[in-house]
Amino acid sequence: MSDRVCSGCGVALQSLDPTAPGFIPPEKAGAALLCRRCYRLVHYGSFEGTEAGADFPGLVRAVAGKADLALLVTDFFDLEGSLALDWPSLLSRRIILLVNKSDLIPPRTPRREVAAWAGALWQRRFPSHSLEAVKTVSTKEKGFGPEGGIDFRSFSLPPGGRVVVAGASNTGKSSLLRLLLGTGGTGKQRGKTAVAPTVSAYPGTTQGVTGWKWEKYGIELFDTPGLVPGTRMADHLCPACAGKLLPGRRLNVKLWELPPGGAVLFGDLVACRNLSSSPRTMVFFAGDRVTLHRTSASKAETLLAEAPDWLRVTCPECSGWSGKRLEQVVEIEPGQEFYISGLGWLGVKKEPAALQLLVPEKVEAGLRPALLGGERTPV
Ligand SMILES: Nc1nc2c(ncn2[C@@H]2O[C@H](COP(=O)(O)OP(=O)(O)OP(=O)(O)O)[C@@H](O)[C@H]2O)c(=O)[nH]1
Ligand SMILES: [Mg+2]
Ligand SMILES: [Zn+2]
Numbered sequence: 001m002s003d004r005v006c007s008g009c010g011v012a013l014q015s016l017d018p019t020a021p022g023f024i025p026p027e028k029a030g031a032a033l034l035c036r037r038c039y040r041l042v043h044y045g046s047f048e049g050t051e052a053g054a055d056f057p058g059l060v061r062a063v064a065g066k067a068d069l070a071l072l073v074t075d076f077f078d079l080e081g082s083l084a085l086d087w088p089s090l091l092s093r094r095i096i097l098l099v100n101k102s103d104l105i106p107p108r109t110p111r112r113e114v115a116a117w118a119g120a121l122w123q124r125r126f127p128s129h130s131l132e133a134v135k136t137v138s139t140k141e142k143g144f145g146p147e148g149g150i151d152f153r154s155f156s157l158p159p160g161g162r163v164v165v166a167g168a169s170n171t172g173k174s175s176l177l178r179l180l181l182g183t184g185g186t187g188k189q190r191g192k193t194a195v196a197p198t199v200s201a202y203p204g205t206t207q208g209v210t211g212w213k214w215e216k217y218g219i220e221l222f223d224t225p226g227l228v229p230g231t232r233m234a235d236h237l238c239p240a241c242a243g244k245l246l247p248g249r250r251l252n253v254k255l256w257e258l259p260p261g262g263a264v265l266f267g268d269l270v271a272c273r274n275l276s277s278s279p280r281t282m283v284f285f286a287g288d289r290v291t292l293h294r295t296s297a298s299k300a301e302t303l304l305a306e307a308p309d310w311l312r313v314t315c316p317e318c319s320g321w322s323g324k325r326l327e328q329v330v331e332i333e334p335g336q337e338f339y340i341s342g343l344g345w346l347g348v349k350k351e352p353a354a355l356q357l358l359v360p361e362k363v364e365a366g367l368r369p370a371l372l373g374g375e376r377t378p379v
């Protein structure tokens with residue numbers, strides 16, 4: 001890694017082309033270690049898109065290849081999307097699975113249960129690669145769950161050992177680096193006093209690799225760019241819309257009785273309609289900035305007749321993609337959920353239901369065992 005790397009996002013710094021990635025004004029280039037994009041993100045919260053083209057999977061593979069241990073950061077809100085890439089082959093290392101954003105887990109669900117659920121999903125997807133550990137963490141609350149933190153001493157890392165932090169975009173890798181470095185790290189990069197890794201609600205914040213010495217354990221931690229599985233709702237939206245799908249402080253949870261033919265809309269993205277012949281008690285989960293909207297049977301009928309236009313995304317940058325929706329008809333039982341990767345999920349209480357779902361194409365969606373304890377966990 002060259003010295004001329006933005007310590008916030010890892011992009012190679014340059015002072016020649018203000019429109020190209022990694023620009024730093026020439027007068028700042030001597031002292032500052034932050035590219036202009038990170039500077040604006042950190043100070044004004046404004047996001048400038050970056051050009052695609054860098055081979056992020058190749059970059060992660062290369063860093064992991066030289067590492068002794070990998071921390072795979074996943075997002076509690078979208079575990080399927082977090083595990084939609086072939087992580088065992090990308091990392092080819094001992095892996096600790098971290099379920100981040102556990103502050104969003106409703107208080108009545110033990111975090112341990114979510115860790116076990118994530119471990120079971122991993123096993124279903126990657127049966128031949130076992131994990132070193134699964135832990136819940138909340139970088140927001142600045143702490144690990146009841147499974148405890150990571151004691152790097154127990155992994156017999158060699159002196160100067162290397163630990164790579166990897167994961168899908170927006171799962172909280174850079175936030176985790178901040179948490180770890182804040183509790184024993186020096187915050188030094190290549191001998192210079194550096195700022196912390198840049199964090200933002202927009203996917204694609206980290207653009208390259210940054211290395212951080214962690215003197216407490218005598219090891220080096222590496223932040224890496226988030227990979228884009230292409231199966232999550234956010235992967236098909238512009239960065240501003242993608243950021244809005246993330247729950248900030250809490251989940252948006254609605255417990256509703258849906259009459260026969262009645263529908264619930266997740267923003268202007270997904271529709272769910274009750275095809276059963278009697279009302280069904282259902283629970284809906286989304287981010288706190290996604291509107292959950294309930295419509296009667298007659299209104300839903302009219303809306304559906306106009307499909308797919310009625311679910312058109314209002315953002316002009318995203319609307320080209322959003323018209324195409326696939327219909328799924330499912331029979332769902334208590335103890336199961338229907339998830340829409342990166343957008344949320346829904347479940348039934350008391351009795352099974354037949355549902356019609358309209359989900360944008362390319363977004364992974366389907367039935368799963370309930371993450372939040374199904375019947376046992378009232379919300
Ligand atoms: N609720 C909650 N949000 C979190 C937590 N950790 C991170 N976030 C939010 O998740 C978003 C992404 O955080 P980052 O640390 O930038 O994620 P990243 O994985 O480094 O993202 P990329 O670099 O784009 O791949 C930000 O809006 C964070 O505030 C957490 O523990 N709880
Ligand atoms: Mg990052
Ligand atoms: Zn930067």
Ligand SMILES: [Zn+2]
Nearest residue numbers: 238241315318
């Ligand atoms: Zn948009």
